[in-house]
Structures are given as C-alpha cells and as structure tokens.
Amino acid sequence: MSKEMQELQKQWHAVVQSIHSNANVVAFMNSRVGQYLDDHPFVALSLLMFIAVSAIPIAFFLIFVVTTAIMACIGVIVMEGVVIAIGGITLLCVLCGLGALSLGVSGVLSVSYIVLSTLVNCWCASRAQLRKQEVNGNLPQKSPSALDLSANNGKNE
DSSP states (O other): OHHHHHHHHHHHHOOOHHHHOOHHHHHHHSSSSHHHHHHHHHHHHHHHHHHHHHHHHHHHHHHHHHHHHHHHHHHHHHHHHHHHHHHHHHHHHHHHHHHHHHHHHHHHHHHHHHHHHHHHHHHHHHHHHHHHHHHHHHOOOOOOHHHHHHHHHHHHH
16 A cells, blocks of 8 residues: 555544544444444444435424514414424425435445445455466466467568
C-alpha cells in the first residue's frame, strides 16, 4: 500500500476508535437493540437510511404543526384539526415512501459492497499470483502470433 493510503487508514482507525470508546455508544451497543443491530447489519443500514432521509420531512411537519397551533390561538380551532389530520396523513405517506426508498438504497449499497469486495479480492489474488510467478521466474511465455509466423516464413523463402 502507498504511504498516503496507510496514513488514511490510520486516521480512519483513530476515528472509529474514538466512536467505539464513547460511553453512550458503548451503553447502546450493550443493550438488546444494539446487539440486534450488530448481528443484522442490513437492518441497521436500513434504519440509518430511514432516519437520515426522514429528518427533513419530520422537521417540516413540526414547523407546520407550530404554525397551525399559532393560527389556532388566533381563532381557527376547527381548521387546525383538519389541517393537522391532513398533514399527518401526508407525513405518513411520505414516511412510508421514504422507508421503501431506504430499504432499496440499503439493498443496492449492500449488493455493491459485496460485488466490489469480491472484485477487489479477485484482483488482489491475481496480482499476488503474478508476483509469486515473477519471484519463481516462471512467467507464462506468450506464444508467437500468426502474423509473426507468416513473417518468418516469408524471410525463409
């Protein structure tokens, strides 16, 4: 590995160690939910994607609720119930869509990770085999092509 890659790996390792040494993270990972998510990484990734993509719609909904509550204080009490009910139904639909989207993205990311890691492992294995052959001195020799044979036949005539 190059020197930059080793330095990047050391920095990444330091970040991961600081996260794992956090008391809140340790307490969560010792809980039943933390252990379940540790045993089921696809569920953890799906949950993380769902939380990440649903933060903005929930914030908009909360702003919407506060705005309608202020309007209710002004005197639109009946309107508040109807508008919040419609907003709640809309939020439910958006969150269901985001849940499906997060499952899809998690699936694509998981498949991509598996495919890329397999390709990298195959590439590294083939490079290691070539290096081993170079060290042993028995590289496969290329056979002469048909053009080379015809050129040699022309010279002999």
